Amino acid sequence: MWSLQVFTVFAFAYVASGQFELPNPWTWRCVPQEGKDSVCVKELVTATTSGTSSNAACKITCGKYGPLWPKPKSAKIGNEVQYFLPSAVSENIVASEADKALVVQAVEIFKDNLNAYHPGYKKRQVVWRSRDGAKFIELRVSIEIEGPSQSHLTLDVSDEQYSLFVETLPSSSITNATIRAKTFFGARHGLETLSQLIDYEEAENSLMIVNSADIADQPSFTYRGLLLDTSRNYISVDSIKRTLDAMAANKLNTFHWHITDSHSFPMVLKSLPKMAYYGSYSDRDLYQPEDIRNLVVYGRVRGVRVLPEFDAPAHVGSGWEWGPQEGLGELTVCYKQEPWQEYCVEPPCGQLNIANENIYPVLGKIYKEMVELFGPIDMFHFGGDEVNLNCWNSSEEIVNYMSSNRVDRSADSFYGQWSIFQNRAYDLLTEANNNLPVPGILWTSHLTEKGRTTRFLDKNKYIIQIWSTGTDPLIKELLENKFRVIFSNYDAWYLDCGLGAWVGDGHNWCSPYKEWQAVYDNSPNKIALNLSSTVDLSLILGGEAALWSEQVDSESVDVRLWPRGSALGERLWSDPDHDWRDAEYRMVNHRQRLVKRGVQADRLQPEWCHQNEGLCYINKA
Incomplete structure (x- = not known):
């Protein structure tokens, strides 16, 4: 029966x-x-x-921080929900005209994110139809920017704090959400937080929002970055846009674009068209000037600066072959030289020819166009790592150059020539930027080894990005010498680690795989304090995870970046005093949210765990 x-x-x-x-x-x-x-x-x-x-209704009202990622500095969230339809969302913006133009675009992104919660969104079958007898409210969003207009992120000035207050009056059919910030960027973060207090309610075929919330929030670090390499393999513009979308959802604010390398030169420059002509993989694998400008604007509206890197004097090769036919001589040395293991860390090798003065006018043109395409810039990444002295020493032209300048060929002499190149490159960048100096970022390298940084580099000009391990004593030396630093220690924040080696067999050089838990628990401040209890933590600007693309392209970039990039986002925004275990439930739920928004984030657990919180633990520690 x-x-x-x-x-x-x-x-x-x-x-x-x-x-x-x-x-x-x-x-x-x-x-x-x-x-x-x-x-x-x-x-x-x-x-x-x-x-x-429902499961969704429970998650947006349960716990101290509800469904929020990254967690805010302080939050009080109501335990009831109100139902509404996207058509019942209105906004009121109080801001300068320049900021208001940005906020209008950010509100449209906010509304699109709300529509993405509907199960039919991906198939473009969104039908919002209220159930019989359902009671819906109107959502009124007020955005107030109190400070002076600031339409671009800057390293020292930008204020990204915000407050968010949600209130539903008793017996009222209106829920008010008020966001207050000093800059557009803070207001945008507030909109992101508000979107996370909303979800789809299956039973009502509507959206739902918590009935109340009181949130005050600001980031722990000013630099919260993600590096993507688009030279080893070309990454499509659409894939980069998805990356920027996901960064916005995690309050990451710097997209570090490693756009060229020895493998390819996909950036089209009007003043140097032969760079991409010789250096791109095909006439489709290119970033046109309008692509770059559009991505810069696309990122800005999402609270993300697009930071250009032009790596030199190593990591150059493809795209530089045209020098002799233009009467400029060889612009590079040891390009594709074999056996490559003797001249670089991976094929193809290539370094700038420091004996050829013609490299500097070429660099000047590159910097000028990059400033125009990515500007206004508040910093610039010079790369500057993995110079191989054997490469330079194998060039007869460079050997003769050293001899004619009465410089011996010791390692220290080569480092001296490298520092001369770097200082000239900095001056060329400043000239290209209308003579406005900006901080230059350099990777840790032979120039930053023990006792060398203060000899060769000016702490007022350069920020050092650390890619060694979190136990490297160099970190202490850099901070004691008052250099500003960005953490990217490969033992936690290199997202290409843990795959099979692409040259040879076994695993790649930085294995094992860096799981989200390792990314989350990697604290720049704790690393520094473990090395010295007296360091000035204000010199730590933040951190950045890196995805080098030897084994990734447009088809796999999402799954490599996310949701591990989300773990980075909470570490750099909130700098929690706990480990990953206290963030697990929110992380699993946030991954689901990214997928709803079109990001192909990696799966963390079976769906059963998402529906049965607290039962998928390894131990109770």
Whole structure:
């Protein structure tokens, strides 16, 4: 008899709708845990159950921080929801005209993110149809920018703090959400947080928002970056846009674009068209000037600066072959030289020919166009790592140059020539930037080894990006010498690690794989304090995860970046004093949200774990 009754229910659902719509026998209840955040517990609906709640409704109201990622500095979130439709969202903007133009675009992104929560969004089958008897509210969003207009991120000036207050008056059909910030960038972060207090409610075929919230928030670090290499393999413009979208969802603010290398030169320059002509993989694998300008604007509206890197004097080759035919001589040395293991860290080798003065006018033209394409810039990345002295020493032209300048060929002499090149490059960049100096970023290298940094580099001009391990004593030396630093230690924040070697066999050089837990627990401040308890933490600007693209392209970039990039986002925004375990439930839920928004983020756990919080632990520590 029981089976017949169930069959009858199933049949009725099919006849009524034209497809099977099974009634949900489950409800979720927010349950406190001793010493931990609350969890959503899945329970069977019975005849005595009251106040049923969907999994989504439970998650946006449960726990100290609800569904928010990265977690804010302080938050108080209501435990009830109000239903509304996207058509019932209105906004009021109080800001300067310049900021208002940006906010209008940010609001459109906000509304699109709300539509993305609908299950039919990906198939473009979004139909918002209210259920009979449903009670909907109007969502009024007020955005107030109190400070002077600032339409571009700057390293020292930008204020990204915001406050968000959500209130539903008793017996009212209106929910007010008020965002206050000093800059557009803070206001944009507030909109992102508001979008995370909203989700789709299946039973009502509508959106729902928490009935109240009081949030005050600001970042722990001013530089929160993600590097993407587009030279080893070309990454499409659409893939970069998805990356910027996901960065915005995680409040990361710097897209470090490693746009060229010895492998390819995909950047089209009007003053030097032969660079891309010789250096691109094909006439489709190019970044046209309009592509770059559009991406800079696309990022800005999402609170992300697009930071250009032009890596030199190593990591050059493809695209530089045209020097002799133009009467400029060889602009590079040891390009594609074999055996490559003797001249570089990976094929193809190539370094600038420091004996050829013609490299400097060429660099000047490159910098000028990059400033125009990416500007206004508040910093510039010079690369500057992995110079191989054997490469320079194998060039007869450079050997003769050293001899004619009465410079011996010791390692220290070569480093001296390298520092001369770097200082000239800095001056060329400044000239290209209308004689306005900006900080230059350099990777740790032979120039920054023990005792060398202060000899060869000016702390007022350069920021050092650390890519060695988190136990490197150089970190202490750099901070004691008052250099500003950005952390990218490869033992936690290199996202290409853990794959099979692409030259040879076994695993690649920086294995093992850096799981999201390792990314999350990598604290720049703790690393510095472990090395010295007296360092000035204000010199730590922040950090950046790097994805080098030897084994990634447009088809796989999302899964390599996300949701590990989300772990980076919370570390750099919130700098939590706990480890990944206290963030796990929110992380798993946030990954689901990224997928709804079109980011092909990697799966972390079975769906069962998402629906049964607290039951997929390894231990209770």
